[in-house]
Amino acid sequence: MATIPTTASEIAAAVASGALTAREVLEAHLARIQEREADIHAFNLVTADAARAQADAIDADIAAGRPVGPLAGVPIAIKDNMCTHGIETTCSSKILEGWKPPYDATVVTRLRAAGAVMVGKTNLDEFAMGSSTENSAFGATRNPLDTSRVPGGSSGGSAAAVAAGFSPVSLGSDTGGSIRQPAALCGVVGVKPTYGLVSRYGLVAYASSLDQIGPFATTVADAALITEVIAGHDVMDSTSIPQDAPSLVGAVSQGVTGMRIGRVVDLPGGAEPEVSARLDAAFEALAAAGATIVDVTLPSLGYALTAYYLIAPAEASSNLARFDGVRYGLRVNAVDTNAMYGATRAAGFGDEVKRRIMLGTYALSAGYYDAYYGKALKVRRLIAQDFDKAYESVDTILMPTSPLVAFKFGEKADDPMSMYLCDIYTIPTNLAGHPAMSVPFGTGAHGLPVGIQVLAPALGEAAMFRVGGALEAAAGGAQ
Amino acid sequence: MTQSGSPISAADVAKVAHLARLDIDDAQVVHFTEQLAKVMGHFGDIDALDLSGVEPMTQPYPLVNVMREDVEMPTLNTDEVLASAPATEERRFRVPPIVGTEG
Numbered sequence: 001m002a003t004i005p006t007t008a009s010e011i012a013a014a015v016a017s018g019a020l021t022a023r024e025v026l027e028a029h030l031a032r033i034q035e036r037e038a039d040i041h042a043f044n045l046v047t048a049d050a051a052r053a054q055a056d057a058i059d060a061d062i063a064a065g066r067p068v069g070p071l072a073g074v075p076i077a078i079k080d081n082m083c084t085h086g087i088e089t090t091c092s093s094k095i096l097e098g099w100k101p102p103y104d105a106t107v108v109t110r111l112r113a114a115g116a117v118m119v120g121k122t123n124l125d126e127f128a129m130g131s132s133t134e135n136s137a138f139g140a141t142r143n144p145l146d147t148s149r150v151p152g153g154s155s156g157g158s159a160a161a162v163a164a165g166f167s168p169v170s171l172g173s174d175t176g177g178s179i180r181q182p183a184a185l186c187g188v189v190g191v192k193p194t195y196g197l198v199s200r201y202g203l204v205a206y207a208s209s210l211d212q213i214g215p216f217a218t219t220v221a222d223a224a225l226i227t228e229v230i231a232g233h234d235v236m237d238s239t240s241i242p243q244d245a246p247s248l249v250g251a252v253s254q255g256v257t258g259m260r261i262g263r264v265v266d267l268p269g270g271a272e273p274e275v276s277a278r279l280d281a282a283f284e285a286l287a288a289a290g291a292t293i294v295d296v297t298l299p300s301l302g303y304a305l306t307a308y309y310l311i312a313p314a315e316a317s318s319n320l321a322r323f324d325g326v327r328y329g330l331r332v333n334a335v336d337t338n339a340m341y342g343a344t345r346a347a348g349f350g351d352e353v354k355r356r357i358m359l360g361t362y363a364l365s366a367g368y369y370d371a372y373y374g375k376a377l378k379v380r381r382l383i384a385q386d387f388d389k390a391y392e393s394v395d396t397i398l399m400p401t402s403p404l405v406a407f408k409f410g411e412k413a414d415d416p417m418s419m420y421l422c423d424i425y426t427i428p429t430n431l432a433g434h435p436a437m438s439v440p441f442g443t444g445a446h447g448l449p450v451g452i453q454v455l456a457p458a459l460g461e462a463a464m465f466r467v468g469g470a471l472e473a474a475a476g477g478a479q
Numbered sequence: 480m481t482q483s484g485s486p487i488s489a490a491d492v493a494k495v496a497h498l499a500r501l502d503i504d505d506a507q508v509v510h511f512t513e514q515l516a517k518v519m520g521h522f523g524d525i526d527a528l529d530l531s532g533v534e535p536m537t538q539p540y541p542l543v544n545v546m547r548e549d550v551e552m553p554t555l556n557t558d559e560v561l562a563s564a565p566a567t568e569e570r571r572f573r574v575p576p577i578v579g580t581e582g
Contacts, residue, residue, distance in 0.1 A: 327563070381535065
């Protein structure tokens with residue numbers, strides 16, 4: 001059998017030209033899943049039969065000379081909080097176990113139209129609440145680079161699937177870092193686009209003003225390619241920005257000559273020394289590539305964690321009210337509806353989901369609204385204003401993605417606050433609604449990968465991908 | 480005004496669990512109170528900020544009154560939707576009694 005390329009763009013080119021069939025590309029990936037999935041547990045469900053049918057249909061199109069999309073025959077894994085018509089979508093929660101959505105998420109429709117072949121639904125922290133994928137009701141995902149360690153979260157399954165070679169690309173969702181942090185911990189590229197650039201229709205909502213779908217990939221160019229395919233206005237999402245998808249792949253190889261990259265002088269502490277050292281090396285590499293490093297200040301950044309852990313749970317407490325045992329999912333029978341709601345939700349939700357629902361309910365409740373939720377919304381404004389000011393003098397900002405490399409199972413599972421601190425560098429972007437990406441840039445403690453985060457202003461994806469591409473090129477040269 | 484770092488009590492936790500329709504037993508109330516108190520202890524940091532005159536920010540990209548043409552569009556298939564429900568009757572969702580069971 002011919003060698004299967006590792007990137008989505010090469011696979012699509014090979015399939016479109018007839019050098020490889022979509023079916024042989026798929027079988028090679030299914031074989032890898034067969035070999036290692038029992039150790040990794042990246043998937044809640046592998047959709048091998050549906051994938052084979054889809055791959056064969058693409059091969060038939062090519063044989064008949066019909067045009068195919070830019071992702072023809074590219075295997076892709078989808079986080080299990082995105083709806084797939086007739087295919088189980090669980091959010092890794094017992095409350096949705098067995099639910100088959102009556103429609104596809106817009107991103108799923110767009111990927112299929114582009115020729116991508118879905119290989120399965122990936123594991124996550126229940127309802128995307130967590131930073132280690134340990135909160136899944138169906139068991140944790142293991143980091144393919146060291147199976148005694150977490151892959152990060154909440155999109156840990158999607159990050160692990162790409163790191164293990166189960167699919168060259170995958171989709172995750174990022175509410176406070178849930179794409180970027182697992183990308184960093186698994187040594188792959190992860191992108192959170194601008195809020196509203198990618199439709200959220202069919203993404204099971206966690207915190208609606210923060211959630212955004214984005215890709216994982218092994219290269220920055222592949223991440224740009226997937227972003228191009230899934231971005232663009234969607235009438236089914238009222239928060240969708242009314243613009244066409246931008247062109248991004250070209251930016252990746254454009255270089256950073258003349259770009260101004262921000263170094264945050266008042267960055268909150270807590271990063272491991274090896275992580276800080278990689279950040280310094282990233283600045284040096286970009287300066288060597290022709291960028292100018294400019295000091296910026298983000299004085300409110302340290303308050304982002306508090307704002308986030310009030311706003312996100314508040315929105316979650318409202319969004320998750322829909323899981324009440326009436327229309328879908330689990331029902332625990334009881335004498336009346338109120339008792340049924342309480343018993344169903346107690347049995348269906350895990351502890352972290354319960355904590356966030358209670359936290360959010362508290363922050364929104366009479367007498368506490370002004371002290372908690374109201375204040376958090378004002379802090380959110382301050383953080384956005386800090387970024388606006390910084391972007392007057394720089395094009396992008398660089399910081400670590402995660403303060404730590406991949407940690408061991410159980411290390412933080414019983415201490416919610418220490419888990420929440422994993423998101424300290426990723427949360428501010430979600431509050432502002434800006435794009436950011438994590439690019440692997442060498443290794444830290446225990447030889448584990450370190451991700452460097454590139455932040456850009458709203459709709460600044462092209463600048464972000466330029467810097468991401470330059471970091472990738474420098475990392476390749478340095479290792 | 481209540482400070483953001485105020486401690487959360489077991490009674491608060493029991494109350495919000497009821498408001499959120501989450502049945503939790505006494506042992507869980509103790510457990511969650513301990514964990515939530517630790518998290519909320521961290522929230523006191525924003526009490527130090529002067530937020531007077533700062534406009535609340537509810538969403539990153541404010542779009543107002545997003546409308547579309549008033550034309551028929553396909554909707555979800557009713558049979559398919561009902562097939563996912565825990566209980567149905569006469570093409571409707573069936574639920575336990577809503578009123579009359581509380582003493």
